[in-house]
Amino acid sequence: MSIIVEQVTRRFTSGGSPAVSEVSFQAPRGAITSLLGPSGAGKSTLLRLIAGLEVPDAGRILIDGVDCTSMPVQKRGVGVVFQSYALFRHMTVRENIAFGLDVRGSPRAETDARVDEMLRLVQLEALGGRYPGQLSGGQRQRVAFARALAIRPRVLLLDEPFGALDTRVREELREWLHSLHERTGLTTLLVTHDQQEALEISQHVVVMSEGRVAQAGSPEVIYNRPTSPFVASFIGGASVVRGRVESGRVAMGSLSVDVAASAREGETVQAFVRPHDIKLAKSPGGLVNGHPPTGRVERLKPVGGYVKVLLRLPTGDEVTVEVPRSEFDTLGVAEGDAVRADVRSATVFVGDYAI
Numbered sequence: 001m002s003i004i005v006e007q008v009t010r011r012f013t014s015g016g017s018p019a020v021s022e023v024s025f026q027a028p029r030g031a032i033t034s035l036l037g038p039s040g041a042g043k044s045t046l047l048r049l050i051a052g053l054e055v056p057d058a059g060r061i062l063i064d065g066v067d068c069t070s071m072p073v074q075k076r077g078v079g080v081v082f083q084s085y086a087l088f089r090h091m092t093v094r095e096n097i098a099f100g101l102d103v104r105g106s107p108r109a110e111t112d113a114r115v116d117e118m119l120r121l122v123q124l125e126a127l128g129g130r131y132p133g134q135l136s137g138g139q140r141q142r143v144a145f146a147r148a149l150a151i152r153p154r155v156l157l158l159d160e161p162f163g164a165l166d167t168r169v170r171e172e173l174r175e176w177l178h179s180l181h182e183r184t185g186l187t188t189l190l191v192t193h194d195q196q197e198a199l200e201i202s203q204h205v206v207v208m209s210e211g212r213v214a215q216a217g218s219p220e221v222i223y224n225r226p227t228s229p230f231v232a233s234f235i236g237g238a239s240v241v242r243g244r245v246e247s248g249r250v251a252m253g254s255l256s257v258d259v260a261a262s263a264r265e266g267e268t269v270q271a272f273v274r275p276h277d278i279k280l281a282k283s284p285g286g287l288v289n290g291h292p293p294t295g296r297v298e299r300l301k302p303v304g305g306y307v308k309v310l311l312r313l314p315t316g317d318e319v320t321v322e323v324p325r326s327e328f329d330t331l332g333v334a335e336g337d338a339v340r341a342d343v344r345s346a347t348v349f350v351g352d353y354a355i
């Protein structure tokens with residue numbers, strides 16, 4: 001393991017709740033690990049603690065087996081990229097990239113060679129003489145990466161590096177980061193609140209909530225086997241439906257899904273249903289395949305290749321269903337129509353435990 005965080009706590013106000021509370025996790029060597037969570041979860045504070053820009057009140061931080069808890073930033077061997085405004089505006093691209101090497105006293109010829117290498121790595125060879133104000137947002141962030149990598153860090157720490165960019169550039173740079181990581185193999189920690197970003201480019205995901213680790217694991221495990229209602233609702237845009245266990249199934253209005261044998265008959269549970277895990281059939285007032293309708297279409301929202309269908313159940317719960325555009329055209333439903341909804345799969349929780 002390349003970054004080990006052990007029982008780290010950071011409190012900004014005495015008596016208030018800590019920004020980071022007894023957090024432990026490990027970031028595997030050579031992998032991209034995402035710190036994922038909603039705003040205020042403590043992600044940036046944790047990254048700053050690892051970078052050495054904050055000091056923990058308790059706990060230890062190890063990088064490559066070395067205890068860095070009270071080591072100054074420059075000694076930790078970390079490269080950091082922030083969301084924006086990190087470049088020096090009065091310096092050219094070359095001077096920005098050389099900055100960390102200059103403060104470390106690197107000889108001129110070595111610095112020049114390293115800057116050339118970094119410009120090639122981030123594919124900005126032609127722009128070394130420009131100032132940050134003469135670059136696009138995406139190019140500026142690539143310069144920030146080059147500057148962070150120039151010092152040959154042991155780990156790369158990224159705090160929402162694409163957060164200030166528009167969706168298209170953000171997606172392009174996500175791909176770019178993926179290939180950059182394949183070329184450098186550097187242990188990387190990425191702070192993001194964007195679950196798609198985390199699931200797409202990292203090999204390990206640490207989900208945070210209210211200063212604590214809610215769950216850590218591979219993207220597949222986080223997505224398919226959430227261990228708490230928080231993770232189930234935060235990942236994958238699931239709708240929450242309440243229901244009661246009847247004969248080994250949870251009845252939610254006229255929706256129903258199987259539950260594990262451990263659930264007690266009559267118990268109230270929460271089911272988390274993903275938007276693409278529901279199949280709709282039209283129910284023009286009467287029965288669909290012998291079944292009564294499940295709910296009513298409240299709203300239809302076309303989003304690119306699919307249509308978001310907001311369904312109201314007889315219980316009052318709202319469920320979002322995503323239907324691919326071609327399937328939707330065949331289905332032929334309109335707002336106000338009665339429909340039947342079959343759940344393909346759902347994660348069911350009794351209290352805080354998945355069953």
Ligand SMILES: Nc1ncnc2c1ncn2[C@@H]1O[C@H](COP(=O)(O)OP(=O)(O)OP(=O)(O)O)[C@@H](O)[C@H]1O
Pocket residue numbers: 012013018019037038039040041042043044045046193
């Ligand atoms: N320097 C500070 N002084 C006081 N409180 C702080 C400071 N930095 C962070 N906090 C508080 O700590 C908590 C965690 O903040 P943090 O920025 O780490 O969360 P985050 O998950 O990165 O959120 P975001 O995605 O919005 O940046 C918040 O309640 C925040 O207000």
